[in-house]
Amino acid sequence: MVMADMNQTDEMLEKLFETARCEVVDLPPGLLARVLADADAELAARTAPPLRAAPTRRTSGFMIVLGELLAAIGGWRAVSGLASATVAGVWIGFAGVGNLSLTTVDLLSGGETLAVLNLLPGDDVFALASDLGDFE
Amino acid sequence: MAFDANSQASDEVLLVLYGNGDRAAAHVLALRFTPLALRVAARMLGDGSEAEDVAQEAMLRLWRIAPEWRQGEARVSTWLYRVVSNLCTDRLRRRRGVGLDEIAEPEDGVPPVVDRMIARDRANALQDALDALPERQRQAVVLRHIEGLTNPEIAAVMQIGVEAVESLTARGKRALTALLAAQREELGYGHG
Structure with missing residues (x-):
């Protein structure tokens, strides 16, 4: 490539660079929204409370x-x-325990007598009177 | 605190505010930096859809770094250029792994770059030439000549020395000149 050609190509390249520098980039639809959504998500992740609050003292x-x-x-x-x-x-x-009364002994020993268990005298009231007489 | 799109607050202040939970600050940052991320990704990748994905991913990384951002350590724009560049590099490397059968065959007898330029405008011609550069040269040229960064800024973005940046941009520009020279007349620059 001769020097004149190189110079002309250099000039062309500079103009192409200049055009590229002035080029305004149109953001594709949705890109800015996605970028901002990412920013919000990161912010939310950082500010979310921990799952379990730490105790104030051990x-x-x-x-x-x-x-x-x-x-x-x-x-x-x-x-x-x-x-x-x-x-x-x-x-x-x-x-x-010390000395137990006879009634207590009867209760603890399991021996059942009419005198001990039949506390509601009914038809057997005469038999009860008879037994008491024998007991004495 | 409410901001509008023309807020005079610095990028760093806005990022720290967002890191502290200010949603309005994120809105201003998104308006400022999403176009930048998209523009650089589109130049690097030559594919609008992929560039959109990269821009969203880069902005997501910006939101995530916000709570840990240390003022004064780096400019937000430099940091974002670096993230976008790295994401693009990853994608370009994955592309190289595409099988040969999946790559379109060039048309017989016509250099593909020339054939495409016939039907495209000047901007697309430049993009095609950029696409033909090695990825590091392309990255340096885009940042220097289109984004207007200084060589030290590019060095910070690419994490290389300033001399390496100068070498990459010089070689990249020479390669672009060679690629575009044959199309000068077709692009309407033939008569000086």
């Missing part, structure tokens, strides 16, 4: 369950009543 699972249980049965006052009853039961079981 609390063990056992303490959480204990707190819920206490609340269900009426709080620490109810627990103190339960504790007293439990201690009394343990003490009675450990110390045993």
Whole structure:
């Protein structure tokens, strides 16, 4: 290529570049909307609340369950009543009982007598009177 | 804070605002940079549909980087040029993997670039010549002569030295001259 041709081609190239620089790009329909939708989606993803809120202070699972249980049965006052009853039961079981009345012995021994069980005298009232007489 | 398309706020300020949750800032950024991304991608790829995909993907990456953007480290436009260039390079490399059977056969006896230029206007002639350049030369030429970036800016975009940019643009321009010389008259520049 001779020098004159090169110069002319250079000039042509510069004009083509200039035309290209001035070219206004028409955005295809929908492209800007898609770009903005992407921006909104990214924003929403960043600002969405976490699935589970983090606890404000560290609390063990056992303490959480204990707190819920206490609340269900009426709080620490109810627990103190339960504790007293439990201690009394343990003490009675450990110390045993002293002399029992005859009625109590009959009840605990399983021996059934008319004198013990028939508490509503009806037709057997005379038999009851007779038995009582024998008992004495 | 509301913005219109002619907002005087800098690109960086707008990006930081968007990163902090300002939707209006995204609107201005989209109006400013989507055309840029589309224009560069179209020049690099020579395919409008692919360029559209690249522009959307590049803007999506801009939205994602916004919360981590550090002011003063880079210009938003430089960053976006780089992302678009890289996305285009990836696509061009994938194209090279296309099988030979899928490439259109050139018409007998007529150089394909000349044959196409007969029916196309000057802008398309330039695009055809750009398409014929190696991708790095094309990238440098587009950024220098069409986008108007300085050599240091191109060096930042392409992550190479300024001297390498000068070499790429010089070789690219020489190649374009050679490619277009034969079509000077056909394009209406034959008589100086």
